[in-house]
Amino acid sequence: MKDGISLTGLFTGALLLAVFSGCGGEPSGAGLFSDVTRELGIDFSMVNGAAGERFVNETMVGGGGWIDYDGDGWLDLYLTSGHETPKYAEKPGAAKNRLYRNLAGTGFEDVTEKAGVGDRRYSNGIAVADYDNDGDQDLFVANVGRSTLYRNRGDGGFDDVTVAAGLEREGFGSSAAWLDYDRDGHLDLFVVRYLEYIPRLARPCTERGNRVYCHPRLFNGQGDLLYRNRGDGTFEDVSERSGLSLGGANDGKGLGVLAADFDGDGLQDLYVANDTTANFLWRNRGDGTFVDVAYEWGVALSSAGRAQAGMGVDGADLNGDGWLEIHVTNFSRETNNLFMREAPGSYTEAVQGSSLGRSFDRLGFGTVFGDFDLDGDLDLSIANGHVDDMVEINSRETGISYLQPPDLLLNDGKGRFSPAPQPGAAFGKEYVGRGLASADYDNDGDLDLLLCTIDQGAVLLRNNQNSREKTTSNYLSIRLVGSRGARDAYGSTVVVEAGGRSQHLLCQAGRSYLTSVDPRLNIGLGDSARAEKVTITWASGQVQVLTDLAANRQLVIEEPGE
Secondary structure, X not given: OEOOEOHHHHHOOOOOEOOOOOOOOOOOOOOOEEEOOOOOOOOOOOOOOOOOOOOHHHHOOOOEEEEOOOOOOOOEEEEOOOOOOHHHOOOOOOOOOEEEEEOXXXXXXXXXXXHOOOOOOEEEEEEEEOOXXXXXXXXXXXXXXXXXXXXXXXXXXXXXXXXXXXXXXXXXXXXXXXXXXXXXXXXXXXXXXXXXXXXXXXXXXXXOOEEEOOOHHHOOEOOOEEEEEOOOOOEEEOOOOOOOOOOHHHOOOEEEEEEEOOOOOOOOEXXXXXXXXXXXXXXXXXXXXXXXXXXXXXXXXXXXXXXXXXXXXXXXXXXXXXXXXXXXXXXXXXXXXXXEEEEOOEEEEOOOOOOOHHHHHOOEEEEEEEOOXXXXXXXXXXXEOOOOOOHHHHOHHXXXXXXXXOEEEEEOOOXXXXXXXXXXXXXXXXXXXXXXXXXXXOOOOOOEEEEEEOOOOEEEEEEOHHHOOOOOOEEEEEEEEOOOOOOOOOOOEEEEEEOOEEEEEEOOOEEEOOEEOOOOEEEEEEOOOEEEEEEEEOOOOOEEEEEEEEOOEEEEEEOOOO
């Protein structure tokens, strides 16, 4: 018995896996990450259908992420694709999304047909959660046109329950996130939508007689959607009633979303990265409605007071004060944003002070925080790639490329970032990067990366930190299972105290751009052999404290019952 909690009782059946050796050693000079896409049998190619007509939706695809669909403890991979006729994106095409089953970290096999999740619509983002609390993970796919909700049957297959669930509203779906905004124990669904844009009806845009991709400023934003989970397998559309869908020119042009409690009142709020319009920070009032406080809090615009091309978003506590900072990726020549919390309801732009201004010449999409070197602070990775395949011809004086390398930036422990000295060969290559999703796919304790690209499909990067001969990098992996609240416990927070350092982490799979990340909390402990204290604030509001947890374990922690 420690701190009033029986560790024996708590962890019975919960220590799934101990320490893993990974998939083989890497030479010390190979870099932190290695491209293992082909080696592990992933043969996915992105189909966006671009053929010179230049429909806006061609430029935004590139999503995917992680789902343990068969419940075996190994994260499987789901990848989205557009199709061959972007003009008719609202109708199904021939190309399919793909599901790859994880073969215990040694490879992946395509199980799309067997599982029944080969969505043939023009797909963008995904959101993964056990929305019906039956013990297996379900899948939402945000599409242009009608999106799709796949319910996991628990036998290796899924059913398309979109119509039965009441999720039939169409539009330009981008990212999505599951959250329990009303704290009733059932995960609700928030869907970010982009433009009022119907490809087959859209007028072409030209410059000097040539077809070009239309600028998003030419279109109104499209209202985002909030679906309240009734708990019986169906959802109620509360988009307008909640205040999240404003109508007309007031709607944003949303691409990325992060759900979190930004003001510490125990309720889940929503940050939305908007393209060419001010970003939103929707504060949850607790009465079923939200109010946008982004302007008031200083997270709506750039430091120069301009709306930027918000793409992806992630949040992390970078200075140890227990509050989330917000990172937003933007267009080239804008720099990304890093909003640092200074006081309750007050953020300041800190991208220059944190040495993240190098993003000026890059166009960022996916972005994830993670302790990639397991030293006890959160690092940052960014997927980059332009939207205009003619940018090098049309804007020669800028030096901006269509294909761009991803970034891997290490934290010095004080919130300042610098390029990783040996990130791996993939970070020296150029891609048309879009989604970026972290996960420990091989269960060896370090975070790997999925890079979704338009030009080269999926790129899986294995983290070699724990396979190096000389490493003192310890870790702790925690999966939270709710009982009073939703089983996936999204919105819960964990504070880990180890080696004189305190880390504050958020349980939320929906983040970055069009992606779903590993729902487990992967915590670097550096040379600390144990965590002295772990404090869990469950999404239900219950607080649980554990002490003296040995490192290098993967734990499943269940929320205490009534």
